[in-house]
Amino acid sequence: MDTKDISKAVIGRLPRYYRYLGELLEEGVERISSNELSEKMRVTASQIRQDLNNFGGFGQQGYGYNVQYLYTEIGKILGVDHIQNVILLGAGNLGQALANYVQFEKRGFKIVGIFDVNPALRGIRIRGIAVQMVEEIPDFLNNNSVQIAALTLPKSRAAEMTELLVKNGIKAIWNFAHLDLDMPDDVVVENVHLSESLMRLSYNLNRLTDEQKEKG
Amino acid sequence: MDTKDISKAVIGRLPRYYRYLGELLEEGVERISSNELSEKMRVTASQIRQDLNNFGGFGQQGYGYNVQYLYTEIGKILGVDHIQNVILLGAGNLGQALANYVQFEKRGFKIVGIFDVNPALRGIRIRGIAVQMVEEIPDFLNNNSVQIAALTLPKSRAAEMTELLVKNGIKAIWNFAHLDLDMPDDVVVENVHLSESLMRLSYNLNRLTDEQKEKG
Numbered sequence: 001m002d003t004k005d006i007s008k009a010v011i012g013r014l015p016r017y018y019r020y021l022g023e024l025l026e027e028g029v030e031r032i033s034s035n036e037l038s039e040k041m042r043v044t045a046s047q048i049r050q051d052l053n054n055f056g057g058f059g060q061q062g063y064g065y066n067v068q069y070l071y072t073e074i075g076k077i078l079g080v081d082h083i084q085n086v087i088l089l090g091a092g093n094l095g096q097a098l099a100n101y102v103q104f105e106k107r108g109f110k111i112v113g114i115f116d117v118n119p120a121l122r123g124i125r126i127r128g129i130a131v132q133m134v135e136e137i138p139d140f141l142n143n144n145s146v147q148i149a150a151l152t153l154p155k156s157r158a159a160e161m162t163e164l165l166v167k168n169g170i171k172a173i174w175n176f177a178h179l180d181l182d183m184p185d186d187v188v189v190e191n192v193h194l195s196e197s198l199m200r201l202s203y204n205l206n207r208l209t210d211e212q213k214e215k216g
Numbered sequence: 217m218d219t220k221d222i223s224k225a226v227i228g229r230l231p232r233y234y235r236y237l238g239e240l241l242e243e244g245v246e247r248i249s250s251n252e253l254s255e256k257m258r259v260t261a262s263q264i265r266q267d268l269n270n271f272g273g274f275g276q277q278g279y280g281y282n283v284q285y286l287y288t289e290i291g292k293i294l295g296v297d298h299i300q301n302v303i304l305l306g307a308g309n310l311g312q313a314l315a316n317y318v319q320f321e322k323r324g325f326k327i328v329g330i331f332d333v334n335p336a337l338r339g340i341r342i343r344g345i346a347v348q349m350v351e352e353i354p355d356f357l358n359n360n361s362v363q364i365a366a367l368t369l370p371k372s373r374a375a376e377m378t379e380l381l382v383k384n385g386i387k388a389i390w391n392f393a394h395l396d397l398d399m400p401d402d403v404v405v406e407n408v409h410l411s412e413s414l415m416r417l418s419y420n421l422n423r424l425t426d427e428q429k430e431k432g
Contacts, residue, residue, distance in 0.1 A: 011419060015412035019394070042396070078415045079422035093313035100309045103394060103411040109418075147421060172421040174414060178235070178319060180258070188424055190417035192410065195319040196231035198390060199294045201406035202325075203227060205363060205388040206295035208404055 006054045013051060014074055016041070021071040033064040080107045085145060087170075089161055090152030091116040091124070091131045094176055098150055099126045109148070113140050117157055134161060141168040150174040222270045229267060230290055232257070237287040249280040296323045301361060303386075305377055306368030307332040307340070307347045310392055314366055315342045325364070329356050333373055350377060357384040366390040 020041055024032060034052075038045035052065065075081040086109050088095050098104070099111055114131050116122075121131045132140065140146075149170045151158055158177035165173065172188045175181055181189050236257055240248060250268075254261035268281065291297045302325050304311050314320070315327055330347050332338075337347045348356065356362075365386045369377055374393035381389065382403055389405045391397055397405050 012416065014419070015409070015415040018415065019409075019412065077419065077422075079418040080415060084418060093309065093316045097309035097313040098410075101410065104414060107411055107415065109414060148417065171424065172417050174417050186424065186428070188417060188420040190413055190420070192408070192413055193231070193235075194314075194317065194408065195323055196235065197406055197408055198320060198325060199231040199234065199296055199323065200228065201364065201388050201390050201404060202295040202300060203230070203293065204404040204406070206293075208387065208402065212402070 010051050010054055013043075014078055017051070018071065018074050018078060018080070021067055021074065024067045025071055029067055031064040032067055037065070080109075083108050083110050084148055085110055085112045086148045086150060086174075087111070087113040087115065087137075087140070087146050088150045088152065089115050089134065089137075089165070090150075090154075090176075091118075091121050091126060092152060095150075095152040096126055098152065099129070112144060112146060115140075117153070134164065137164060138168050141170070147171040148174065150176070152176045155179050226267050226270055229259075230294055233267070234287065234290045234294060234296070237283055237290065240283045241287055245283055247280040248283055253281070296325075299324050299326050300364055301326055301328045302364045302366060302390075303327070303329040303331065303353075303356070303362050304366045304368065305331050305350065305353075305381070306366075306370075306392075307334075307337050307342060308368060311366075311368040312342055314368065315345070328360060328362060331356075333369070350380065353380060354384050357386070363387040364390065366392070368392045371395050 020037070034045040034048045037048050041048070052070070072081070086104075088099055088111055091099075091114050095114065095116075099114060104111070111127070111129065114126055114129050115134045115137055116131050117134050119133065122133055124131045147170065149165050149172070151161065151165075151173055153161055155178045158175070158179055159181070162173060162181050162183070166184065166187055171186065173181060173183070173190075175189055175191045176194070178193065178195065180191070183189050236253070250261040250264045253264050257264070268286070288297070302320075304315055304327055307315075307330050311330065311332075315330060320327070327343070327345065330342055330345050331350045331353055332347050333350050335349065338349055340347045363386065365381050365388070367374055367377065367381075367389055371394045374391070374395055375397070378389060378397050378399070382400065387403055389397060389399070389403065391405055391407045392410070394409065394411065396407070399405050
């Protein structure tokens with residue numbers, strides 16, 4: 001399947017489709033029309049048809065989409081149809097939260113190593129995995145096939161650690177550190193800047209309050 | 217300041233401006249040109265000028281922006297110029313990670329209550345705050361001024377809990393639960409769907425790998 005020409009906006013919506021289709025499967029739903037899916041997802045039916053047309057031939061007029069087929073195909077596009085090893089840098093609260101988040105395993109992401117800079121954490125077990133020191137990362141990556149690293153270290157260590165990761169073959173960084181990473185072209189980054197997200201919420205709340213004041 | 221006509225895209229970028237301006241302040245920088253800011257933020261200088269023009273009069277030709285002034289004004293727009301109380305629903309790993317995230321306090325968000333459905337967690341202290349049961353939420357909200365709730369409960373409890381929150385006056389929900397919330401118009405929601413974020417990373421990684429194979 002050639003996904004090169006699919007717009008970023010459509011790609012951005014695929015994980016959400018994947019989530020809804022997974023729920024439908026769990027409920028035992030085999031087929032769904034774009035109208036029914038539209039109602040569930042609060043997207044227009046025409047957007048759904050347009051989005052899914054990008055991948056060709058998933059739907060049949062008057063017959064609806066085959067949920068399992070669509071789920072499987074979107075899973076392939078997203079790369080979640082196979083196990084992907086992940087290492088975690090930063091065994092603090094957020095790192096531990098990620099390590100314990102079962103949703104990730106359901107999606108094929110398997111945490112195989114956890115590293116930190118704090119010697120006090122060495123050997124502590126999180127979900128059965130003993131925390132190692134970051135100095136052990138090169139050896140670990142040499143002996144294990146891992147392309148994805150989640151970065152939950154403080155900002156002050158993140159840039160330096162990223163360099164170490166990339167030098168040792170990491171190709172994808174899931175960045176929770178509070179900075180924008182400077183990456184070579186052959187490494188992908190997905191940022192989760194939590195405090196920016198909270199500020200967006202705060203902005204919208206303030207707007208809402210202003211509007212209500214105006215209405216009196 | 218009238219921010220009604222500012223596009224969503226600009227608003228979406230404000231938290232990032234705010235972060236960079238905060239760093240500049242910490243470094244003792246008093247003035248910055250759009251060109252310097254452009255280099256730091258990897259946004260074109262013309263975009264920066266356009267974005268900041270929305271708020272009127274921040275910059276002076278040939279003189280640059282007053283960092284403190286810009287930081288303060290954007291902070292007001294984002295509503296982070298005053299303390300905002302937050303309650304947390306879900307005292308699991310993710311809830312604890314959020315409770316311990318110092319960045320939030322720096323932005324004026326103050327966690328004043330932590331609630332869970334699990335009786336085993338009752339009374340456990342997280343950052344000095346004793347976990348209460350969700351049944352205590354109505355009383356708590358009656359006696360405390362809180363508009364924002366962070367939701368880190370499992371999906372199965374999230375919808376029901378949201379109803380309880382809204383009924384008791386919560387106006388903004390920071391949703392980490394793995395579902396889309398069904399909200400009245402006078403409540404704002406900001407979703408952080410972590411597994412969707414990880415899938416976007418996975419998609420981009422797979423695209424990268426495909427491209428490299430093609431190049432041989």
